[in-house]
Amino acid sequence: MAYDFERIEKKWQGIWEQEKPYAAKTGDDRPKWYGLIEFPYPSGQGLHVGHPRPYTAMDIIARKRRMQGYNVLFPIGYDAFGLPTENYAIKNHMHPHDVTRRNVANFTSQLKMLGFGFDWDRMVDTTDPTYYKWTQWIFLQMWKKGLAYKATMPVNWCTSCKCVLANEEVVEGVCERCGSPVIQKEKSQWMLRITAYAQRLIDDLDEVDYIERVKIQQRNWIGRSEGAEVDFDTTAGDKMRIFTTRCDTLFGVTYMVMSPEHALLTKWMPMLKNADAVKAYQDAAAHKSELERTELSKEKTGVRLEGVAAINPVNGQEIPIFISDYVLATYGTGAIMAVPGHDSRDWDFARAFDLPIIEVVKGGNVDEAAYTDCETGELVNSGFLNGLPVEEAKEKMIAWLEEKGVGERKVNYKLRDWVFSRQRYWGEPIPMVNCPKCGWVPVPEEELPVLLPEVESYEPTDTGESPLSKMTDWVRCKCPKCGGEAQRETDTMPQWAGSSWYFLRYTDPHNADALASPEALKYWTPVDWYNGGMEHTTLHLLYSRFWHKFLYDIGVVPTKEPYAKRTSHGMILGEGGVKMSKSRGNVVNPNDVVAKYGADTLRLYTMFIGDFEKAAAWSDEAVKGCKKFLDRVWALAEAGPTGDEVSPAHETAVHQTIKKVSQDIEEMKFNTAIAAMMTLVNDFYKTKPSLGDMEVLLKLLSPFAPHVVEEMWEMLGFEGRAMAQKWPEYDEAKTVEQMKELAVQVNGKLKGTVTVPTGCPDQVAVAAAMAEPKAARAMEGMDVVKTIVVKDRLVNLIVKPKK
C-alpha cells in the first residue's frame, strides 16, 4: 500500500528541527569526519533537480559515518555574491541584499524539504559582513606578503557584463557566464600571485586522493614546461630574451618572432624603416577579440621589422625579426626563436614568408612538413651537437649557454596570475585606500569589514568603473597612514573569493575574533571528502587550494591541502539526454517531484538514476519504480513481522546485502547499492521476513530514505531512531551460500549448469559437469584433454575427437 509521505516527511522534519541530530560537536572524543558539498549559489529560480544529486550522495555517506560512530560535520551555506543577483536587482529595482535574503530563504526551505542532514546552526553566507570581514582579512594578509598587487595589463573584458574576467572565466573566447564576446583591454587591476604557488599546486596533488581526471585537468591548466631562456643579441644593441623547451634546436633557428605587444617594440619604433606597417599590425591585433584570434588560428600573419635583426648566439648568424599574433605576450617572454623545421606553427609562418627551413633532428622530411615528433632522434647540422640524441643535446646546450652567460635553465607555467578586481557592486569591497602621498595603503584590520555602502544605482558604468565610484562620500576617506585625503578602492572581489575559504568558516562559523579558532581548525580540517562538479576543477578548486596553501604558510591553517579527497558527479540531463534548460522547457523542479512522490523517492531516484560519475537523463517513468520500492518496504513493515533474529531463510541474503551496500556507498556506487536492497526486498516477498530481517534492511535504507525509515522504525516498535543505530556489520562466512551453481562449458562454449556444494573439490565439480546432459552429449566421441576449474564458478572441459 502507498504510504502517506506528505504526513511522514513533515512529521520527521519537525522532529529533526527539535532534536538536532545533525549537530557537529567540535572536540568530541569520537573520530571526526568532515564531508563537504559545493555550497549553492542561491539563484532566483530556486533549487534545480541537479542540486540534489551530489547533496544526497554526500548526505548518504555522512549518515553512514554517523552510524559508524563518527562525529560528523556536514555543513551548508550560500555563495551569494555574484552577477545574476545584481542583474536581477537592477531589472526589478530591488536591493541585491533583499534579493539574496529572499533567495536564501527559498533555498533553505527547499533543502529542508529534501531531508538533508545539514548542521543548520553552522550555516554560512558569503554576503554577511561577519563573513566577508574575513575574506577581506585574507586579502590584506596576501597584500602584506606581496601576493596581492596592482598592475596595468591587458585583461579580459566582457562586453556585456562590463567587467574584467579571470583567465579561467573565459571559455572559447566568450564570457563563461553570459556568452558575450571577450576583448582585451588595458586596465589597472588587483592581481593575486597564484603563479608563485604553481609548483606546489602541482606537487601536492601527489598527496591527495582526488579522482585522476581532476588531477590531470589541474596539471594541464597549470601547464608546467621545462626548458631554457636564451638571450639573442640584436643589431639595436638590446638583448632579446626568449623561452624554449627545445634549446637543442638552436642551430635550426632561421628567424625570431615577437608578440605585437612586446615592450622592445616601443623602443625600436624610431629606427624601423617600416614603422607604419608595424604600428598598423599592432593596432589590428589589439582590436581582435579572443574569439577572433583563435578562429583565425590557421593563417599566419605578421610583419618583418626592417632595420633591426637578431644574432643567433650559437653561430653568430644575423636573422630577421617579425611580429605576429601567434606569439602570445602573456606566456614566456613574449618572444620566440623560430625553428621551422621542427615546429608546425613556425613551419607555416616560414612558408608564408618564404623563410629558410633547416633540419636539425633526423627522421622527418622538413620540406613537406615540420618534423615535430622528434623527442628521440639524432641532431644534424648543429655544430657541436651533431650526432647526439635529443635529450643529451638539450643538456649539453644548456651547459654551453650557462657557461657563455647567454641563457639558463627555466621552468614556465601556462597558469597566469589571478585578475582579482571586478567593476561591479555585489561583491566584497577590496579593503585598500589610494593615497596621493603614500600610494596603496591597506585598511587597518580593526576597521574591517569595509561594508558595502547603499547606492542609488547598481548599473555598471560604460567607462568600466565600478558603480561604487559614483558614491563620492564613500570613496573619499582619510589615508590610514598619513591622515591626508585619499580614495577608497571601488572595485569588488570576484565571486570566487568567498568560496575560496568557506569550508574553514564552517568549523567555527560564529567566531568574531578569527576566521576560525585554531582548535576548531585543528580538530576538523582537512575536509575528509569533498564532492563537486567537474566545471570547478580549474576555477574554485584551484583557487581554494591556493588560498589554503597561503593560509598554511602564514600559520592560520594546520594542513597544506584543504581537501583530502575529491570526487565528482555527473550532470542530470533532461528526458532523452539533452541538457535541461528553460528554453527547452524540460527543467524538472524538485518541488513537483516531492509533491507527487515525496522527498525519499526523489532522493532514492537521483541515486538510482545511473553511474554517479556520469551524466544521466531524467525519466519521469523511472521515478515511479523508486516509489514502488518504498511502498513495498512499507507493506512489509505494515504486515507486522515477528522474530527478533535474522531468519535462517534470509541469513545469507541479508549478510550479502550488508556487504554490498556498505562497500558500494564507499565507492559511490549508489545505484547498485539500491539494486541490492531491491533484490533483498524481492526475496522478502517470496519468503516472509522476520522483524530481525527488517531491522537490518531499515538500517541500510535509512541514509537513502530517512523519513519513511524512521516512521517504520517507530511503527515496528524499535528503540530510539533508526539513523542513530550502529551501522550493521556482516559476517563474511555468512555471505557464502551452501550450494553454488557452476557454469559448464565444453571447449569454452556454455552447455548448461550444475549445482554443487560450495568449495567442493575440483574432481567433484568435474564429475558433476561431465554428467550434465548437454555437456555429456557434446562430449560423445571425444577425449577430454584438459579440464579448467574456477572454484565456485565454472568448469571448462577441453575435448578433441577420439583417434
Add this chain to the structure above:
RNA sequence: GCCGGUGUGGUGGAAUGGCAGACACUACGGACUUAAAAUCCGUUGUCCGAAAGGACGUGCGGGUUCGACCCCCGCCACCGGCACCA
C-alpha cells in the same frame, strides 16, 4: 590538433578475465475488481522453430587466452576539457 572519458536489449543501466543483460522502466499475459487505477504473480536481447532445441549477440577490424564487454594493437563515433603555451 592535444589530454581525458564513453560506446552493452525498446529505455536507464549491471557485470573489469569466468553463466552478458543484475536491478529498474516500458510492453505483454494472468490474478484481484462490476470496471478502472493501485497491488500481486509471470514473460520480456535478436533470429529460426509449434516445441524440443539451435544460431547469433557488448561500436568496427585484428591479436593474446581453455575462456574477452573486460587485456593488447589499429580504426570509427559521441561527450568533456585544453588549444598558436614556443
